Amino acid sequence: MTLSMLPTGWFQVGWSADIAVDEIVPMKYFGTELVAFRGQDGEVHVLDAHCQHLGANLSRGCVVENGIQCPFHGWVWDGSGRNVEIPYESKPNRVRRVRSWPVTERNDSIYVWHDLARREPMWDVPHAFAALGPVFEGAEYFPLTDGGRVRYPGIHVHPQVIAENAVDPHHFRFVHKTPHSPVVLRETSEGEVWRAKVGFGRRWADGVDIPEETANTIEILWSGIGTSFSGEHTRDGLRIAGVCATPVDDTTSEIFGTYWISAEHGNFEERLDQAKVGLPDDIAVWDTQIYLDPPGLSPSEAAGFRKLRTWARSFYPEPAETRA
Ligand code: FES
Ligand SMILES: [Fe+2]
Numbered sequence: 275m276t277l278s279m280l281p282t283g284w285f286q287v288g289w290s291a292d293i294a295v296d297e298i299v300p301m302k303y304f305g306t307e308l309v310a311f312r313g314q315d316g317e318v319h320v321l322d323a324h325c326q327h328l329g330a331n332l333s334r335g336c337v338v339e340n341g342i343q344c345p346f347h348g349w350v351w352d353g354s355g356r357n358v359e360i361p362y363e364s365k366p367n368r369v370r371r372v373r374s375w376p377v378t379e380r381n382d383s384i385y386v387w388h389d390l391a392r393r394e395p396m397w398d399v400p401h402a403f404a405a406l407g408p409v410f411e412g413a414e415y416f417p418l419t420d421g422g423r424v425r426y427p428g429i430h431v432h433p434q435v436i437a438e439n440a441v442d443p444h445h446f447r448f449v450h451k452t453p454h455s456p457v458v459l460r461e462t463s464e465g466e467v468w469r470a471k472v473g474f475g476r477r478w479a480d481g482v483d484i485p486e487e488t489a490n491t492i493e494i495l496w497s498g499i500g501t502s503f504s505g506e507h508t509r510d511g512l513r514i515a516g517v518c519a520t521p522v523d524d525t526t527s528e529i530f531g532t533y534w535i536s537a538e539h540g541n542f543e544e545r546l547d548q549a550k551v552g553l554p555d556d557i558a559v560w561d562t563q564i565y566l567d568p569p570g571l572s573p574s575e576a577a578g579f580r581k582l583r584t585w586a587r588s589f590y591p592e593p594a595e596t597r598a
Contacts, residue, residue: 283498313340319353441578
């Protein structure tokens, strides 16, 4: 079985810094050409790329107030995809619409809502720092720099495969070269949210969680299968890694790695580099991995994987809604 590359949820399409006011950025996700722009009110909009007049690509147009003007005959479409102006007619076209994608700008990032059945968003993108708990919410962070935003395009991976990392402590020894596998100390799923606390080192070897104790732990949060945040308690302070994968076509995804480093211990560049070392090693595996269903799991890991795959099933459209 293969997993549908058209799952439901919020998916990252860029960072806030990618799109200035008046700027237009072409993009392609979910097999669809898109155009993103930031209007003069500061809001980002994402539309299907093609003008509903005669099909020109809007990404070669320009921003007019809070809308986008087609380069071909100057029709202007607003952020909700309605035509608001035909320069050579007294009235706009009230019938044709360009598809507008729900957008959330949060966590220095831009996300779109994708749902094959075109249902409205069923949940909000979490505020990453708050969602990871009061310690992460209360900390100060260095501002996000170019170095804290890493894009991995064209990776042959399904977002769910990345989410399965949350129940896969044993890959740490082989992929990330930790001396021992970490242990999952807590694991809950509620609606679209999957949470886990993972502990590293002898302190946590017995697998018993101590709720208020966080040394050498990672707090993992998934919101749907598109967006994830890991809050890490390291010896040098806190750091948060966002790992968000967005389907591009039937076989590839783009992965967005975002790294926030807490300010209290300084030493920014070194800690940022440290935060970034793990993901490329994961990606090297994912890029050539196939999806097995069912997989050949060992006794100690079977329950976690089963639970995660059951949770993930809710993010796929019903068969009747699947594009043929
Ligand atoms: S094709 Fe866009 S205005 Fe004509
Ligand atoms: Fe990993």
